[in-house]
Amino acid sequence: MALVALVDNFSLTKIDISYEAKGFNHAYLLEKKEEIVDIAKAFKDEGYFLETITAFDKGDGLRMIYLFNVHHKVHRTAVYFDSPYDAELQSITNVFPSANWFESEVYDMFGVTFKGHPDLKRLLTPEGMKGFPLLKSWKPEEE
Amino acid sequence: MDTVKEIKKDFFINMGPQHPSTHGVLRIVLNVEGEKVLSSETVLGYAHRGVEKMAESKTYIQMMPVMDRFDYVSSMLFEWGYVGALEKALGVKVPERAEYIRVIMGELNRIASHLLWVGAFLLDLGAFTPFLWVFDARERIMDMFEEVTGQRMTNNYFRIGGVKDDLTPQFFKMLQDFLKMIRERMKDTEDLIESIIFLERVKDIGFISKQDVIDYGLTGPVARGSGFSYDLRKNEPYSVYDKIDFEIPVGEKGDCYDRYKVRMKEVIQSVRIVEQALNLLPDGPYTEKSPKVVKLPEGEYYNAVETSRGLLGVYIVSDGSTKPARFKLRDPAFSNLSILDKLLPGNKISDVVAILGSIDVVIPEIDR
Amino acid sequence: MVKIPEKVEVPYVYGIKFAVLEDVLNWCRKNSLWPATFGLACCAIEMMAAGAARFDLDRFGAGVFRPSPRQADLMIVAGTVTKKMASRVKTLYEQMPAPKYVLALGACAISGGVFSKDAYGVVKGVDSFLPVDVYVPGCPPRPEALINGLLRLQEKIQKGR
Numbered sequence: 183m184a185l186v187a188l189v190d191n192f193s194l195t196k197i198d199i200s201y202e203a204k205g206f207n208h209a210y211l212l213e214k215k216e217e218i219v220d221i222a223k224a225f226k227d228e229g230y231f232l233e234t235i236t237a238f239d240k241g242d243g244l245r246m247i248y249l250f251n252v253h254h255k256v257h258r259t260a261v262y263f264d265s266p267y268d269a270e271l272q273s274i275t276n277v278f279p280s281a282n283w284f285e286s287e288v289y290d291m292f293g294v295t296f297k298g299h300p301d302l303k304r305l306l307t308p309e310g311m312k313g314f315p316l317l318k319s320w321k322p323e324e325e
Numbered sequence: 326m327d328t329v330k331e332i333k334k335d336f337f338i339n340m341g342p343q344h345p346s347t348h349g350v351l352r353i354v355l356n357v358e359g360e361k362v363l364s365s366e367t368v369l370g371y372a373h374r375g376v377e378k379m380a381e382s383k384t385y386i387q388m389m390p391v392m393d394r395f396d397y398v399s400s401m402l403f404e405w406g407y408v409g410a411l412e413k414a415l416g417v418k419v420p421e422r423a424e425y426i427r428v429i430m431g432e433l434n435r436i437a438s439h440l441l442w443v444g445a446f447l448l449d450l451g452a453f454t455p456f457l458w459v460f461d462a463r464e465r466i467m468d469m470f471e472e473v474t475g476q477r478m479t480n481n482y483f484r485i486g487g488v489k490d491d492l493t494p495q496f497f498k499m500l501q502d503f504l505k506m507i508r509e510r511m512k513d514t515e516d517l518i519e520s521i522i523f524l525e526r527v528k529d530i531g532f533i534s535k536q537d538v539i540d541y542g543l544t545g546p547v548a549r550g551s552g553f554s555y556d557l558r559k560n561e562p563y564s565v566y567d568k569i570d571f572e573i574p575v576g577e578k579g580d581c582y583d584r585y586k587v588r589m590k591e592v593i594q595s596v597r598i599v600e601q602a603l604n605l606l607p608d609g610p611y612t613e614k615s616p617k618v619v620k621l622p623e624g625e626y627y628n629a630v631e632t633s634r635g636l637l638g639v640y641i642v643s644d645g646s647t648k649p650a651r652f653k654l655r656d657p658a659f660s661n662l663s664i665l666d667k668l669l670p671g672n673k674i675s676d677v678v679a680i681l682g683s684i685d686v687v688i689p690e691i692d693r
Numbered sequence: 694m695v696k697i698p699e700k701v702e703v704p705y706v707y708g709i710k711f712a713v714l715e716d717v718l719n720w721c722r723k724n725s726l727w728p729a730t731f732g733l734a735c736c737a738i739e740m741m742a743a744g745a746a747r748f749d750l751d752r753f754g755a756g757v758f759r760p761s762p763r764q765a766d767l768m769i770v771a772g773t774v775t776k777k778m779a780s781r782v783k784t785l786y787e788q789m790p791a792p793k794y795v796l797a798l799g800a801c802a803i804s805g806g807v808f809s810k811d812a813y814g815v816v817k818g819v820d821s822f823l824p825v826d827v828y829v830p831g832c833p834p835r836p837e838a839l840i841n842g843l844l845r846l847q848e849k850i851q852k853g854r
């Protein structure tokens with residue numbers, strides 16, 4: 183599936199960004215978040231690799247960012263979608279093995295779980311950590 | 326014989342977090358049968374400091390010195406990624422002299438990082454003398470950094486719109502001396518290292534195929550060792566790298582030896598870049614007047630640079646205030662290390678050190 | 694004329710010195726400090742530099758970096774001690790045979806350094822759970838500073854703590 187057909191086949195809206203300001207070459211907003219697995223497959227078929235998966239807290243929910251990149255041209259593409267807190271998302275570890283740690287990290291920091299992830303665990307934070315530190319509502323424990 | 330077969334069982338070896346060749350505080354749980362590794366699990370987080378949370382309560386300028394403390398062996402390249410993101414956001418134009426100074430310092434930092442890696446890698450494999458040789462060359466780079474930036478390692482030299490100080494006459498003298506000796510030193514070091522013992526230990530182990538590079542998102546010398554000619558300095562030229570002529574060394578098979586060789590060749594390429602940048606270095610201001618209080622316009626910013634370990638992405642979400650709403654590093658070694666659990670099974674315990682060493686990890690950068 | 698005595702009496706034999714046994718033991722200890730190879734962050738690189746060609750820690754008898762804490766006398770805490778690592782650092786310290794000494798290298802090990810505020814994963818100072826003998830400030834300290842710290846430690850050992 184060629185990448186040009188991405189917008190036709192999935193519930194994607196192209197976000198207008200200029201390269202200089204944002205740093206991404208293309209960005210799409212995804213409406214139905216379960217389609218991310220198929221989108222990842224489409225990117226992989228084109229030879230893209232997964233640069234990172236991350237998220238940020240908007241205050242009323244999370245925004246997930248999947249960043250794909252390719253070796254042979256300047257074509258860094260971001261796929262965004264909105265997710266509520268404590269959501270269960272589809273894991274893309276079957277498509278990109280590198281997503282294993284990225285998804286674990288997102289779980290560790292934001293508390294989003296991933297369905298189909300082989301070994302979802304708290305990747306970085308110390309043992310006995312309470313809460314998810316990168317949420318805006320999180321406050322460190324008093325020592 | 327039968328009794329031996331009966332008692333033969335697999336068991337676990339805990340490597341790290343304190344282990345001389347895990348380069349810091351990485352922990353690998355190895356499931357082994359005799360000498361053979363059956364499976365492994367990499368445990369991260371022993372250097373997790375929580376910097377991404379900390380960044381949300383620090384101003385943009387306060388975060389600059391912290392950038393040095395992720396990947397402390399190529400600290401200026403990390404500063405470059407961060408400062409570049411801020412410059413993109415603010416629309417600051419960097420004077421040409423500053424760009425060339427950045428290239429010179431950045432490449433020297435890359436040389437220092439690779440030299441340190443060679444020393445540590447050989448130390449892991451049990452050779453002590455190369456460590457002394459490369460550290461001698463590295464100390465000269467540290468002297469140059471100290472001359473210009475005032476610090477040996479955590480330099481805090483890059484500023485929004487330029488660099489902190491101009492290069493000094495003494496620096497040029499030291500750099501000329503360094504450039505005179507480094508090629509020969511690298512050749513000597515290679516001659517010293519590449520004995521039959523070393524070759525036996527690094528050749529034909531830890532294969533990374535081209536498909537693995539895509540699957541695991543590998544970048545930097547690890548990807549280049551497998552034959553991917555992917556280097557941001559060439560593929561997405563930033564700064565003044567498009568005006569400089571250099572090659573990207575690539576490996577063929579993708580084993581530990583190729584990754585070692587790629588790094589050794591990269592040192593020579595970096596030397597070439599420094600020589601050209603020195604010739605092209607124009608006169609003019611070394612920094613733009615930068616604002617005292619930095620406030621990024623609302624939005625998201627991403628800047629990618631090539632560090633000595635691969636693609637570094639700095640991702641900043643701004644809500645228009647003086648502090649970032651989200652600060653995230655896409656660090657190269659995090660992705661590069663994620664392939665380790667795939668590489669280790671089937672190898673001997675002694676090869677674990679060679680494979681891990683050839684990936685070149687710096688733990689605080691991975692754990693953040 | 695000065696009268697030269699025919700025979701000079703030597704009051705003591707050269708090469709033999711009398712001292713308190715404790716002092717002799719301390720003198721031996723201070724000159725063979727074996728540090729544990731134990732790097733946590735940036736300071737570990739400066740520790741390596743201190744052991745390498747130019748600075749040559751071996752001059753002070755402290756260049757024998759031991760991979761195992763059971764063979765070491767000195768723990769150089771080089772870098773940020775995180776909460777996940779703190780219990781392991783303590784275990785390592787307990788594994789070392791007495792007499793043992795701790796040197797806190799760098800701002801992070803002393804107080805948390807740049808991470809002392811707002812970084813939730815960092816232990817603010819290794820002295821909160823280990824007895825530290827010498828503090829070496831710097832971020833990271835220069836190799837000379839580490840050598841100076843070692844000399845201070847040697848003085849301390851000679852005086853019997």
